[in-house]
Amino acid sequence: MASPSTTRDPQALLRAGAARHAAGDLAAAERLYRQVLKAAPQDPNAHNLLGVLARQRGDVAGALRHTERALAQQPETAIFLANRGAALAEAGRLAEAVAALRAALARRPEDAVTLRNLGQALCALGDAAAALAAREAAARLLPAAPEPQLALAHARREAGDAAGAAAAAEAALARSEDRPELAAQAEFLLAALGRGTTPARAPAAYVRDLFDQFAPRFEAELTGALGYATPALLAGLLAEAGVVPARALAVLDLGCGTGLSGVALAPLARRLEGLDLSPRMLAEARRRGLYHALHEADLLDWLPGRPGAFGLVAAADVLNYLGDLGPALAAIAGALVPGGWAAFSVEAGAGAPFALGEAMRFRHDPAHVLALAAAAGLAPVAQREASLRTEKGRPVAGALFVLSRR
Template sequence: MPSDPSALLQSGAARHAAGDLAGAEHFYRQVLKRRPQDANAHNLLGVLARQRGDVAGALRHTERALAVAPEQAAFLANRGAALAEAGRLPEAIAMLRAALARRPEDAVALRNLGQALCALGDPQAALAPLEAATRLAPGVPEPLLALAHARREAGDKAGAAEAARVALTTADATLAEQVRFLLAALGEDDAPIRAPAAYVRDLFDQFAPRFETELMDRLGYRTPELLAALLTEAGIAPRRTLRVLDLGCGTGLSGLALAPFARRLEGLDLSPRMLAEARRRPLYDALHEADLLEWLPTRPAAFDLIAAADVLNYLGDLAPALAAIAAALTPGGHVAFSVEAGEGAPFALAEAMRYRHDPVHVAGLATAAGLTLVAQRAGVLRMERGAPVEGALFLLSR
């Protein structure tokens, strides 16, 4: 191993570029042993932490890098990206703009700025940086997909579809699946039977740090409380006697409503960052990172109660999910869930990229899965763009 810090840094960067994150970290930390305030080592450790999903580590190292070199554009850009991933969007936007003032042709910083503006609820302002990012990185699909989403949120369906089609020409298989899903939501393609798992995971990973503030403060989210009320109205008392599964547990908001019913409470989610937030709450006896259609069949007759608050909106055909839920319930067990309400077609993919389901069709699928309807209610699940999201709440028994 070289002893010179500059040589160590170069060795770490080479390992980093080759995808050896552990090897890169080792060399960067050797640099810091010799030069504790080395800004490049801290910045690269910040990049590495972001790649691992370690938001706290990314914030710590990017702050230290900037403390040494506050005018360095690359450090400002990396700090802005870390702040965005932490959900600190106004700070992220200011930092990314500072980076771009020093290095205006940074396509990655432009894309990050556009996505942060979009996440903050200003898709119109996001268009200029995202369009610039696509010009600076022609043929790169990620900025094009980000631009497509911003145009969709700004109300430009035709422009969104145009950007998505261009992204599709160079996207790999995983990204192409997400692009096609967007095109389907725009009415440009046939809707698949479910949202791509990678799309759902990425969506909620990005959403995790600001999830509760967004839902509770801005969107008036009510589904967990509505489901808990449906349970008590049906005579299922909150006596902490049941083995409960919180399906799509997210940060644990639904767990707060379910805990009074649970002797043992488990949570399941696709998003590791959502699960990291849920672990901060002393609610769950176990948390699992998995796809519900893959995980539920491994737990036959394991739960007395399964609850799914705003989870089935990301599945179109609910027959496999309801069958899997029924099999995971004990005889006499219950499932409580919500769907966004539609009518006519059994299910339809909305422009908001969630499925709406005809409640009559859902009831029929439940019967076919061996579930008996105990109670059904209509209700407003939350607000979206100033309008109520109408839903249907179901309580079924095995």
Template sequence: MAASRLSLRGGGARGKNAASSPAARLSRQADALASAGRHAEADAAYRAALEADPTLGGTRNNHGNTLRALGRIAEAAGAYRAALAHGLDAALVHYNLASALRQLGETGEAEAAYRRALVRQPDHAEAWNNQANLLRDADRLEEAATGYRRAVTLRPDWGDGHDNFGSALYLLHERGAVDAAARLARLWRRDHPGNPVARHIGAAIAGDGAEPRAPDAYVRQTFDLFAEEFDSKLAELGYRAPELLAARVAADGESSEGGLDVLDAGCGTGLCAAALRPLARRLTGVDLSGGMLERARARQLYDALEEAELVAFLSGRPSAFDLIVAADVLCYFGVLEEALAAAARALRPGGRLAFTVEALEAAGDAPHRVATHGRYAHRAGYVRATLATAGLEVAVFDRDTLRMESGAPVAGLVVLARRPALSPG
């Protein structure tokens, strides 16, 4: 959250000529330079204004914002403290100070500054959210979740706030506070029935009945928010699905290098593209998230990229592809029948479908189950039966590790299936 700028107040030039005083004019010039991103020049102008009138609290706050933009965080904290000392006892100054102190690792003082900001402005959603970030980092997860709940109550349409709330509930559940996480998740769903993250993740954490698949709006919102850091985060988790699928396709021995019409289904940022490009006469990617597609487009490996829901996209392209690859895409579907049937129809005779899903190995007979992170896991028997119903023949059906999650390997099913070729004559 960006620091907040304040108008000139809190001491200094007063009376009818205050607005035209040299200090006020210099301060306005500095504000204009800061707004234009010319922070080094703004720094000099703020210093000149404060030399003319050291008591300008608003100028000191705004100078602090510029110092933060220049990466001079300790000086910024000093500027905010000076604004408070010169009588500008405003919520936004306490909030700015708290944010700077958190950057400096002075978490105790930062928490106290957030509290002072919220006493003065209880409806400051960003302050609730950022204080909750601090509490989350200190592993005070129930307090953090409560803070995020306040933030999204104040700003119901704030995607980042809902994402943070869901992440805190997930961590709370993983740490063993299952009842507390479930209670807060049910309140979240009750208070925000139209929010896709609350609807899906709230149900998963509360243990309530899961929907047949993750809502499109949830998938789109989640990955739009995640797009910028997607590749780096998956690298940290040892994500292997693209390479596992590429190896199975290559080992199948029917690559027809450079001659296939290939679909990267749920292509995301394009992590599969490098392996698929040599096989493809035409490589198409489809994804629900426009944010992910922007990054896939930057790879310059696709002939076409489409923003669409996968089943609808496949249903409109009968017998269009020789190879469809879906790396960690069907984990957002619980019920697989519709998706696999649509994929089978979109393949040409002899065409292949390669995909991964997370393996459901827990006791019970449920064919699939949604986990607290919002992804579905599937039983091997259910996947095999659904492939058969869709008219697809299994060529490869392996178990392997897809990535790490909370320090533990995530077991997955790596599948290669084929639409039967037309019989001769």
């Protein structure tokens, strides 16, 4: 029998490529798929699999190109529609993604992966009711898997079904024995529902997935209906504290997201760096062309590696994903030059040092924040209470701080 590298039979090459692909050898799989295209340039299966491979590598343009070519040959094939939908979702073309994923499911209803992708795309579009239906169906198809239960728990919580959300989160937890990352997310959700102990922070994987899904509509929503004001408020408080917009400081925008905060900080910065957990938020920030460097990392892991590197570290609407602010404030202080500035917002609550709200963000007692800041070597310079934005029609009460490193 001819080996895959010498055979010219497209079907044999395709099978060999798929085997390498399944084994995780993407380079070998790609070579074999491309050999198929040499013999049969329109081969829809080769294009479909090259599309999947491109998506796995984060090459969204390649995924779109190949899935389009597969569908041009066979517009009715469910798996091609499913992969096209997944590629469109990656590209943030959510309405088109939903149409393709629905078309795939109409032809192959028991496809749990496509149901999951549909639930995610609908959620990113803000259609909570339809996302819930897709996630209920995915969880029914894969009753033993933790991920669909966790996704279902989130969808139920967003739909206001706290008891149903808790039941699904418990089910996810019970199925996550050997998956500590998923177990931590289920426990975090249960804590937000008032069941179980409050963890010291939101799990990084939860924050990353949340903002990866939110990235395509983040700016439109925040600057539109939600009236997001934190970056401008922080810049105003910095000006009051005497930090003038002289483009003189090395500035770090912690949790930079899509760069709304970077826009407000840029007039202060000789050099502007951004850091975020979410690759999709960072991709939006990169498009702005505003930052000298962007880093994908958890702030608690990254800051200790940059001692004394910045004249200003700012965090707009970021520290509400952390409960215990002690480690973050110490890390921020450590990354500042002596006399450098820290500027950040928190969602304000009174009583407990911190509390986890139903919206899965932490609120902090401003007096406790100042005590932790003092322990970290950060002295208060200016402070203000403010509404940070609206949520479900109500203002979100916040506190803004500017401190300087002693």
